[in-house]
Each structure stands twice: as C-alpha cells, then as structure tokens.
Amino acid sequence: MTFAIKGDILYSKSLNKVSQNENSYIVCVDGKSEGVFKKLPAKYKGIKIYDYSGHIVIPGLVDIHLHAPQYSFIGLHMDLKLLDWLNKYTFPAESKYKDLNFAKKAYDIFVDDLKKTATTRFAMFATIHNDATLYLMSRLEKVGFKGYVGKVNMDRNSPKILVEKTKNSVKDTILWIEACKKFKNIKPILTPRFIPSCTDELMSELSNIMKTYNLPVQSHLSENRSEIEWVKELMPSVSNYEEAYDRFEMLGSVTNTIMAHYVWPDEKGIELMKDRKVWVAHSPSSNRNLGSGIAPIGRYLKEGVKVGLATDVAGGSYLSMFRAIEDTITASKIRNSLIDDKYASVTIEQALYIATISGGEFFGKVGSFDKGYEFDAIVLDEKDIPTVLMPELNLLERFERFIYRPKDKVLAKFIAGKKVV
Amino acid sequence: MTFAIKGDILYSKSLNKVSQNENSYIVCVDGKSEGVFKKLPAKYKGIKIYDYSGHIVIPGLVDIHLHAPQYSFIGLHMDLKLLDWLNKYTFPAESKYKDLNFAKKAYDIFVDDLKKTATTRFAMFATIHNDATLYLMSRLEKVGFKGYVGKVNMDRNSPKILVEKTKNSVKDTILWIEACKKFKNIKPILTPRFIPSCTDELMSELSNIMKTYNLPVQSHLSENRSEIEWVKELMPSVSNYEEAYDRFEMLGSVTNTIMAHYVWPDEKGIELMKDRKVWVAHSPSSNRNLGSGIAPIGRYLKEGVKVGLATDVAGGSYLSMFRAIEDTITASKIRNSLIDDKYASVTIEQALYIATISGGEFFGKVGSFDKGYEFDAIVLDEKDIPTVLMPELNLLERFERFIYRPKDKVLAKFIAGKKVV
Numbered sequence: 001m002t003f004a005i006k007g008d009i010l011y012s013k014s015l016n017k018v019s020q021n022e023n024s025y026i027v028c029v030d031g032k033s034e035g036v037f038k039k040l041p042a043k044y045k046g047i048k049i050y051d052y053s054g055h056i057v058i059p060g061l062v063d064i065h066l067h068a069p070q071y072s073f074i075g076l077h078m079d080l081k082l083l084d085w086l087n088k089y090t091f092p093a094e095s096k097y098k099d100l101n102f103a104k105k106a107y108d109i110f111v112d113d114l115k116k117t118a119t120t121r122f123a124m125f126a127t128i129h130n131d132a133t134l135y136l137m138s139r140l141e142k143v144g145f146k147g148y149v150g151k152v153n154m155d156r157n158s159p160k161i162l163v164e165k166t167k168n169s170v171k172d173t174i175l176w177i178e179a180c181k182k183f184k185n186i187k188p189i190l191t192p193r194f195i196p197s198c199t200d201e202l203m204s205e206l207s208n209i210m211k212t213y214n215l216p217v218q219s220h221l222s223e224n225r226s227e228i229e230w231v232k233e234l235m236p237s238v239s240n241y242e243e244a245y246d247r248f249e250m251l252g253s254v255t256n257t258i259m260a261h262y263v264w265p266d267e268k269g270i271e272l273m274k275d276r277k278v279w280v281a282h283s284p285s286s287n288r289n290l291g292s293g294i295a296p297i298g299r300y301l302k303e304g305v306k307v308g309l310a311t312d313v314a315g316g317s318y319l320s321m322f323r324a325i326e327d328t329i330t331a332s333k334i335r336n337s338l339i340d341d342k343y344a345s346v347t348i349e350q351a352l353y354i355a356t357i358s359g360g361e362f363f364g365k366v367g368s369f370d371k372g373y374e375f376d377a378i379v380l381d382e383k384d385i386p387t388v389l390m391p392e393l394n395l396l397e398r399f400e401r402f403i404y405r406p407k408d409k410v411l412a413k414f415i416a417g418k419k420v421v
Numbered sequence: 422m423t424f425a426i427k428g429d430i431l432y433s434k435s436l437n438k439v440s441q442n443e444n445s446y447i448v449c450v451d452g453k454s455e456g457v458f459k460k461l462p463a464k465y466k467g468i469k470i471y472d473y474s475g476h477i478v479i480p481g482l483v484d485i486h487l488h489a490p491q492y493s494f495i496g497l498h499m500d501l502k503l504l505d506w507l508n509k510y511t512f513p514a515e516s517k518y519k520d521l522n523f524a525k526k527a528y529d530i531f532v533d534d535l536k537k538t539a540t541t542r543f544a545m546f547a548t549i550h551n552d553a554t555l556y557l558m559s560r561l562e563k564v565g566f567k568g569y570v571g572k573v574n575m576d577r578n579s580p581k582i583l584v585e586k587t588k589n590s591v592k593d594t595i596l597w598i599e600a601c602k603k604f605k606n607i608k609p610i611l612t613p614r615f616i617p618s619c620t621d622e623l624m625s626e627l628s629n630i631m632k633t634y635n636l637p638v639q640s641h642l643s644e645n646r647s648e649i650e651w652v653k654e655l656m657p658s659v660s661n662y663e664e665a666y667d668r669f670e671m672l673g674s675v676t677n678t679i680m681a682h683y684v685w686p687d688e689k690g691i692e693l694m695k696d697r698k699v700w701v702a703h704s705p706s707s708n709r710n711l712g713s714g715i716a717p718i719g720r721y722l723k724e725g726v727k728v729g730l731a732t733d734v735a736g737g738s739y740l741s742m743f744r745a746i747e748d749t750i751t752a753s754k755i756r757n758s759l760i761d762d763k764y765a766s767v768t769i770e771q772a773l774y775i776a777t778i779s780g781g782e783f784f785g786k787v788g789s790f791d792k793g794y795e796f797d798a799i800v801l802d803e804k805d806i807p808t809v810l811m812p813e814l815n816l817l818e819r820f821e822r823f824i825y826r827p828k829d830k831v832l833a834k835f836i837a838g839k840k841v842v
Contacts, residue, residue: 073810073811074807074825075823075824076811076818076821076822078750102810105809105810106810109807113805113807291754291757291766293758294759317826318825318826329499330710333709333712334709334755339759386527388530389494389523390493390494400497400499403496404497404499404739405496405739
C-alpha cells in the first residue's frame with residue numbers, strides 16, 4: 001500500500017515552527033509517512049498519486065474531547081452554566097441512549113457528520129450504556145477512524161434515569177472492555193465522568209481496572225468555579241481538584257490521561273499536571289457557551305503543560321476543528337486583552353501545533369508528516385475565498401485565511417493511509 | 422406586484438418577544454408587508470406563492486457597519502491591535518482602490534459574495550476614492566440591495582498613500598454626493614473615518630455638508646483604549662470622545678448617526694448617546710480579533726442605548742450575520758462570566774431583535790413582518806442539522822440551533838419585495 005499525495009503541504013514542526021512545502025509530495029507506505037519531497041524520489045516511480053495541486057494539505061486534526069451522544073442536541077440549550085446545564089438538558093438527553101434503537105439513529109447521524117469534518121483522531125465520551133457505546137464504536141471503526149471511546153461511569157449525584165449502582169458500573173465496565181477486543185482501531189478509554197459523579201469506591205475500582213487492562217483515562221477537571229467548590233466539599237481531604245484524581249493514580253501517573261477544560265488551574269495542582277504529563281483538552285467553544293471562563297492556554301504553552309484541542313460537543317456548538325482553532329486564537333486574545341496580559345495570545349502556528357502534533361502525541365506518532373508518523377492527512381477546500389486579490393500569500397497565510405472563513409468540511413481525508421473522504 | 426411567501430415565519434416583535442408562525446403566509450404588496458396570516462385571506466386568492474414550507478423565514482438581516490474594501494484581505498492579519506493594524510495592513514490595502522481596475526475586481530467579488538449572505542440592508546464604508554466608491558454603489562444597486570455607502574474622509578494621521586488635503590476631501594465629498602443622485606436604492610452617508618484621522622476644519626466642513634444635504638453620518642467611537650487616549654490628546658478641550666463628535670453636531674443631533682464599536686463608554690458620554698438616539702454598531706468579531714474588548718451590550722439594552730448588529734469586515738473575519746448573532750450571544754456570556762455580571766448575557770430573542778428591527782429602524786420601517794414594513798425576508802436552510810432526533814422543537818429553538826451551526830448562505834432572499842437569491 002504505497003501512494004503519494006501531491007499538493008501544498010503545511011505541517012507543524014514544533015510549537016512555533018511550521019514546515020511549508022508548496023507543490024510537493026508526501027509518500028505513504030503501509031499507513032505511515034515516508035516524509036515530504038519536493039520531487040518524488042526515483043524509487044517511488046509509478047506509484048499511485050492523489051493530485052491535489054493548488055490545495056492545502058495538512059495533517060488530520062485531533063479532537064481530544066467530545067461527547068458523541070450530545071450531538072443530538074447540539075446548538076441548543078445554551079442558557080445555563082455547567083451544573084444546571086447537565087441536570088436540566090444533558091443528563092435527560094444521555095438517558096435516551098438506554099434505548100438502542102434511539103442510539104442507533106442518533107449515532108448514525110453523528111458518525112456520518114463526523115466523517116465529513118477535518119477530524120481524523122479523537123477521544124470521546126459515550127454514555128453509561130454498554131450496548132449503545134459498542135454500537136458507536138463499531139460505526140466509527142467501519143468508517144476507518146482511529147481513536148478512543150469511553151463508556152461513562154457515574155454512581156452518585158446523578159438523576160435516577162442516568163445513574164449506576166457502584167457494583168454494576170464496575171461489572172459493566174469490565175464487560176465492555178472485554179467486548180472491545182473485537183475492534184482494531186477504536187479502543188476503550190476509562191471514563192469516570194468527573195469527581196462529583198463518582199464515589200471514592202468507584203474511583204478505586206476503576207483505578208484497578210486501569211492497571212489490569214493498561215487503559216488510558218479521560219475525565220473533566222476544573223471547568224467551572226461552582227464545580228471546583230463542590231469538589232472541595234465532596235473531598236475535603238485533598239487540597240485541590242487535581243489531587244482528587246491523583247489520589248486514585250488517575251492523573252497520568254500510570255497511563256496517559258486527558259483532562260477536559262482545566263479553565264481554573266490550582267497553583268499547586270498545575271505542578272502535578274506538568275509532572276504527570278496530563279493532556280489538557282482545550283475546549284474554547286464550550287468554555288464560552290457555558291460561561292465557564294477562558295483557559296490560560298498561553299500560560300500552559302509557556303510553562304509546558306501539554307495541550308490538545310477539543311470541540312467538546314455539545315457544550316461546544318460545532319463539530320468543526322477548524323472553528324476550534326479559530327476560537328483558540330480569539331479566546332486567547334480576549335484573555336490577553338481583558339484578563340491577563342502576562343502571556344501572549346495564541347498564534348496560528350501554535351493553534352495548528354495544538355490541533356495536530358500536540359494532541360496527536362496521545363495516540364502515538366500522530367499529527368506530523370515527518371517520516372514514521374501515521375499517515376493522517378486532510379485536503380482543504382479554499383474555494384469561496386477571495387484569494388485572487390492576494391496572489392502573494394504564503395502557505396501559512398493561506399491556512400490562516402482558511403481558518404477564519406466559514407468552512408467545516410474537507411475535500412479529502414486519509415486516516416492511517418486509508419482514504420475515507 | 423403582489424405575492425406571498427409560505428413557511429415557518431419567525432420575527433422579532435420587541436426586545437424580548439418573538440412572533441412564531443408555523444406554516445403561515447406573509448403577503449407582500451408593492452414592496453411592503455401586509456402582515457402574517459395563518460390562512461391566506463380571500464382577497465389574495467390566486468396571487469403568486471413562493472412555497473418554502475418547512476423552512477424558517479425571518480426578516481433580512483441588517484449589517485450596520487462593514488468596510489467593503491477590506492473584504493480583499495478578510496481572515497488575515499489578526500496579529501495586531503487596532504491602531505497598528507490600521508497602519509500596517511488596512512491603510513495600504515485601502516490605498517489600492519485608487520486604481521479603478523483593482524477596485525472593480527475586488528468589489529465584484531465582494532458584491533457577489535454579499536449577495537449570497539443573509540444581509541439585506543447595510544451601512545458600509547468604502548475608501549476615500551470617488552470613482553471606486555461609485556462603482557461599488559452601482560454594483561450593489563444592480564443586485565437589488567438597499568442601504569448606505571460612505572466615501573471615507575481622512576486628512577491627518579494617515580499615510581501618504583491614503584490621505585486627502587482638507588480642501589480636496591470637502592470638494593470630492595460634494596462631487597460624490599451629487600453623483601449619487603443617480604442611485605435609487607443605494608444612498609450616500611457621510612463618513613469621517615474617526616476623530617484621529619479628521620482635522621477640526623474638515624469636521625466643520627463635513628458638518629455643513631451634512632446639514633446642506635440632510636445626510637446621515639457613520640463613524641467609529643471608543644473601540645480601543647489607546648484610541649481613546651489619543652483622542653484625549655488630539656482634542657484636549659472635550660471631556661470625552663462622544664463629545665468630540667457632538668461638538669460638530671455629528672452625534673445624532675441633526676441626522677441619524679451610527680457609531681461603530683463603542684466598547685468603552687464614558688459615563689457622561691453614554692448619556693449623550695442615549696439622548697441623541699445614536700445607533701451603536703455592535704461588532705463582536707472585530708472587537709475580539711483586534712483585542713479591543715467586549716462591548717457592554719447587556720447594559721445598552723437595559724439602559725436604552727440603540728444597538729444594531731455589524732460584521733465589521735475585515736476587523737470582523739466573516740460576512741455572515743448569522744455568525745454575528747452567535748458572537749453577540751457568546752461574547753456577552755464571556756463578559757457576564759468574567760468581567761461584569763451586573764447585566765445578563767444576550768438571549769437569542771434579543772440578538773434577533775438587534776439584527777433586524779433595532780438596526781433596521783435606521784433605514785425606516787425595516788426588520789419586521791408587521792403590516793407596513795418594507796418586505797425584506799430570508800429563507801434559512803436547515804439541512805445538515807440533525808433535527809430528526811428532536812421533532813418537538815419550536816420555531817425559536819430551531820432558529821437558535823441554526824445560528825450555532827456552520828451556515829453562511831441563504832436558501833432565498835427578498836429585499837423590499839424583490840427576490841435577489
């Protein structure tokens with residue numbers, strides 16, 4: 001399985017550096033990149049070439065936090081803040097996935113729509129329901145996606161329609177993990193919803209499962225100030241929210257961990273986040289829609305906290321990682337102008353880095369076109385953009401312009417060497 | 422010219438109230454609405470009916486501040502704040518419109534793209550160049566748009582490539598106004614760029630022209646804190662920026678006035694804005710992109726400052742008034758959460774009001790489907806939105822959902838009774 005893509009190739013080399021390669025080739029062998037070439041090397045003579053000349057080609061975008069079941073009500077119910085929003089809208093909506101027929105209908109729409117976007121890899125939440133979660137995973141696998149899906153755990157502070165008994169939560173989790181063995185590219189990730197909805201007993205059991213199966217972990221951390229206060233009341237023995245996960249060894253000390261939001265870092269807790277190399281799933285749309293705040297991404301980038309990008313559907317109101325890139329930049333500007341000018345706002349180079357190689361590292365060698373990386377690529381459609389008036393733009397400027405224009409679909413998409421769009 | 426539109430008709434009745442009319446008719450006679458009807462009255466039997474059953478129909482959206490020449494570089498150069506952004510990018514870009522061939526190419530693209538959007542009425546800036554401005558106006562008139570275009574005045578603190586001598590600025594303005602008499606629907610509006618780029622002498626002359634020709638006025642006010650400081654230095658005799666316009670009677674005391682941005686109201690100046698019924702052109706995208714701040718729209722709505730909505734291309738990075746509605750809501754949430762929780766964030770009802778009837782009043786009876794209003798209507802395309810899972814949504818909820826989804830084009834558009842899309 002050897003082929004090449006020809007086009008205007010742009011990718012991130014590091015936080016502040018991009019590689020711009022107009023009219024060049026990326027070669028893919030067995031699902032991995034062989035690197036970028038100005039001229040196709042002689043040894044690849046005669047291989048299949050996808051010719052996207054004149055179009056921008058970038059690595060597939062990596063969405064490290066979204067809730068698949070919430071897509072059914074995306075763009076609605078933006079009148080409340082986090083905890084009220086969960087109780088009034090989200091928990092009732094997620095409870096519907098107990099009905100496998102509803103779940104199939106909803107997940108079919110979700111997966112069909114996700115396929116058209118720029119997203120190639122993801123870490124997503126499902127619901128507490130095993131059958132629906134396995135159905136979602138099978139649909140994602142069929143498209144050719146690679147990524148993680150989590151059956152959610154929640155055994156307290158949740159409504160009757162969406163709560164588990166501790167023992168059942170543990171039992172179902174193990175059954176689900178075993179059932180996941182049939183998947184090749186879609187993998188299970190341990191998913192305690194967040195501290196307020198998981199008892200200490202459940203967290204201890206999940207920690208054991210994490211070690212037994214060597215599973216990565218995803219959860220929510222310090223999204224909203226009321227939530228942080230609540231955690232303090234629920235776990236008076238820890239000195240910050242970060243520690244609440246760490247005491248169960250679920251803050252990156254054993255396996256890779258994603259913590260969504262992290263809008264309000266604790267000054268001691270942030271040291272834990274750095275030491276344990278925990279990924280912050282930056283969710284600018286959701287943080288704005290639910291009035292949570294603006295995460296200090298400029299600080300995280302400067303101080304070395306790992307950051308990946310997230311749409312956080314449906315607190316976030318779009319599936320488009322292009323808009324998540326735009327909102328990362330614009331939210332950081334508001335923060336810089338109005339709240340804290342100690343850290344610079346996020347540049348287009350940095351936003352591309354976060355959306356590709358930085359989040360991609362959670363999945364292994366993902367998010368770059370350098371040799372040895374898994375071959376995830378998307379081709380951008382610049383039509384409808386008045387480029388004719390500015391023929392002098394370089395590739396990065398063309399990408400910036402693309403990001404600010406209303407686009408959510410891609411012209412073509414490859415995941416680990418497989419063409420899915 | 423009598424016809425009707427059939428569809429799911431939604432429009433604003435007042436700040437907090439909408440009228441929802443599923444499966445209803447709006448009748449248009451001679452460019453004006455006869456009102457909304459559940460059943461078509463007998464006297465209209467046999468008239469032409471545009472059947473948009475199942476689609477949302479709302480009044481055309483009113484963009485009361487954008488810069489047509491800046492569309493050529495939309496989505497670029499978002500790394501600087503206002504004053505540096507003007508000098509480094511905007512003034513050089515606008516200077517190109519001296520060349521009528523360039524202007525024709527650029528304005529053709531701009532008008533073609535604007536036609537596809539939700540915008541039906543506008544107040545826009547051109548450049549200092551008469552020929553290019555008249556060309557833009559003729560193109561807009563040909564599409565069927567109604568609205569105001571301003572030849573810009575600037576005679577100080579501007580680069581050599583884009584500055585006028587005071588006398589020439591006055592002379593050209595009169596020539597331009599006289600030449601505008603050939604247009605039926607596109608009207609001239611007096612457009613001193615902003616205080617820093619206009620001498621007192623020029624402002625006095627423009628004030629006379631305003632009175633002679635009874636022209637409305639548009640300009641910029643209190644967008645950015647450095648700009649406000651600069652105005653204080655330039656005009657030490659006035660106690661606030663609002664007064665700087667008022668001393669030339671160009672703050673709504675003689676004719677209707679639009680002031681763009683108004684992010685940072687002065688506590689005395691805001692009383693002038695209320696008394697003189699000046700429209701604030703709220704530009705949430707631009708205010709964010711240029712790090713200007715977040716205008717206190719919740720306060721303005723509560724205290725009775727008039728507000729209209731604006732894309733402010735190209736400080737704003739899109740032509741889509743749908744996104745301007747979305748950003749009005751989300752920016753107000755950030756303000757409410759992080760800066761000032763004294764005023765509630767903007768609701769979807771209020772955002773629709775601002776984007777239609779509130780801004781529309783600048784143009785006369787515009788922005789409603791009540792009897793007597795000019796018939797501006799757009800039909801929304803909800804496809805690609807997973808509505809099937811929520812058949813119970815009401816019309817306002819469907820509209821909210823549409824706003825948060827990635828849409829920028831309309832299915833159909835009528836301006837003063839003329840179908841233009």
